[in-house]
Amino acid sequence: MYVRHLQVTDFRSWAHADVAFEPGPSVLVGANGQGKTNLVEALGYVATLGSHRVATDAPLVRHGASRAIVRTAVVNAGRELLVELEVTPGRSNRARVNRAPVPRPRDVLGILRTVLFAPEDLALVRGDPGERRGFLDELLVLRAPRFAGVRGDYERVLKQRSALLKSAGVARRAGRRGGEGTGEAGDIRTLDVWDGHLARHGAELLAARLDLVADLAPHVGAAYAGVAPESRPASIAYRSSLGGALPEGYGQPGGPRADVATLEAALLDELGRVRPQELERGVCLVGPHRDELDLVLGEAPAKGYASHGESWSFALALRLGSFELLRADGAEPVLVLDDVFAELDRRRRRSLAGVALGAEQVLVTAAVPEDVPEELVGARYEVRDGEVRRV
Numbered sequence: 001m002y003v004r005h006l007q008v009t010d011f012r013s014w015a016h017a018d019v020a021f022e023p024g025p026s027v028l029v030g031a032n033g034q035g036k037t038n039l040v041e042a043l044g045y046v047a048t049l050g051s052h053r054v055a056t057d058a059p060l061v062r063h064g065a066s067r068a069i070v071r072t073a074v075v076n077a078g079r080e081l082l083v084e085l086e087v088t089p090g091r092s093n094r095a096r097v098n099r100a101p102v103p104r105p106r107d108v109l110g111i112l113r114t115v116l117f118a119p120e121d122l123a124l125v126r127g128d129p130g131e132r133r134g135f136l137d138e139l140l141v142l143r144a145p146r147f148a149g150v151r152g153d154y155e156r157v158l159k160q161r162s163a164l165l166k167s168a169g170v171a172r173r174a175g176r177r178g179g180e181g182t183g184e185a186g187d188i189r190t191l192d193v194w195d196g197h198l199a200r201h202g203a204e205l206l207a208a209r210l211d212l213v214a215d216l217a218p219h220v221g222a223a224y225a226g227v228a229p230e231s232r233p234a235s236i237a238y239r240s241s242l243g244g245a246l247p248e249g250y251g252q253p254g255g256p257r258a259d260v261a262t263l264e265a266a267l268l269d270e271l272g273r274v275r276p277q278e279l280e281r282g283v284c285l286v287g288p289h290r291d292e293l294d295l296v297l298g299e300a301p302a303k304g305y306a307s308h309g310e311s312w313s314f315a316l317a318l319r320l321g322s323f324e325l326l327r328a329d330g331a332e333p334v335l336v337l338d339d340v341f342a343e344l345d346r347r348r349r350r351s352l353a354g355v356a357l358g359a360e361q362v363l364v365t366a367a368v369p370e371d372v373p374e375e376l377v378g379a380r381y382e383v384r385d386g387e388v389r390r391v
């Protein structure tokens, strides 16, 4: 697939921008702060309904404006779709496809698939587990858009159950002190119901993540070996809060596909087991929100041990592995390389350029053209003073 056209209004620094693209490599060149990343961020938003830089929508709207609009024409196997998103922080966002409103913004997921590699990706290796869970869930949704709903349902249930745990914990402590009117028994009965919901939605999310990691792991290992052949081998593994209760081989390449019903039963058991600690601490201790994607270099965890260069290579391998996985699925994602070549040495640049050349479309941003490997300089755009000019 490729993006044929991008138009933004009041998005980040852009009052208005209108850019036509072609398949193959395109490079956006401009000095720092001219708005190059803002343009590719808009494309990432259409693909994921999120930003690779911020967790909320508010910063995406130009200062002083009330809403941002992103319109993009995406060509997939010869068929063009026009996607339009209106981002209004504090209100429901709106979406249209081929000018017709769709019920929910998430109905546009799957029309544009992008894999974006950016300096922020160092946090995939060095940041908190939440970064890596976010990485997995984003890829899950790119692979199968219905998981946006599954994840949303899980988060809703988790929030409700966590609030209930807190109030039941408070009631229990008040009861122990001989306090008045403890609603513990009622809370506990309700908690049983929420355990069921959490196990059901959690099992669906967990099964999907486990299968994703099993499929992704070989691609990440191969991508890392290509990017950093001199380094120790890289691997990834899913670590579930179920611990030893996770069936053997789940999440491993060549292992059995994860069975949702089995995982639901395991989650329910485990929730029963940890209930006293959960009430004591007022937090939900079991479920995919507590899980981790382990990144391993040789025998050591990448986090805390990998050098700066190795961390970069691992982050890059996670993105290139994702790109290869989506291609193996039969999708042709757009590859977006935001300001990354300046960070890479010659060998890594060449290796990344090699993969990028295989993409149907690759969009690159750079402060100076010299940062970009020659073979990737196809169409060139200059971004300056609030304008994008093809040169």
Ligand SMILES: Nc1ncnc2c1ncn2[C@@H]1O[C@H](COP(=O)(O)OP(=O)(O)OP(=O)(O)O)[C@@H](O)[C@H]1O
Residues within 6 Å of the ligand: 011, 012, 013, 014, 030, 031, 032, 033, 034, 035, 036, 037, 038, 039, 058, 059, 060, 061, 062, 063, 339, 365, 366, 367
């Ligand atoms: N909501 C917003 N409203 C107005 N301006 C914004 C908003 N968000 C970001 N900006 C501005 O956008 C500019 C940054 O744009 P962007 O990150 O796209 O730059 P860039 O060309 O990629 O630069 P670099 O090469 O440094 O990465 C900054 O000047 C920032 O102040």
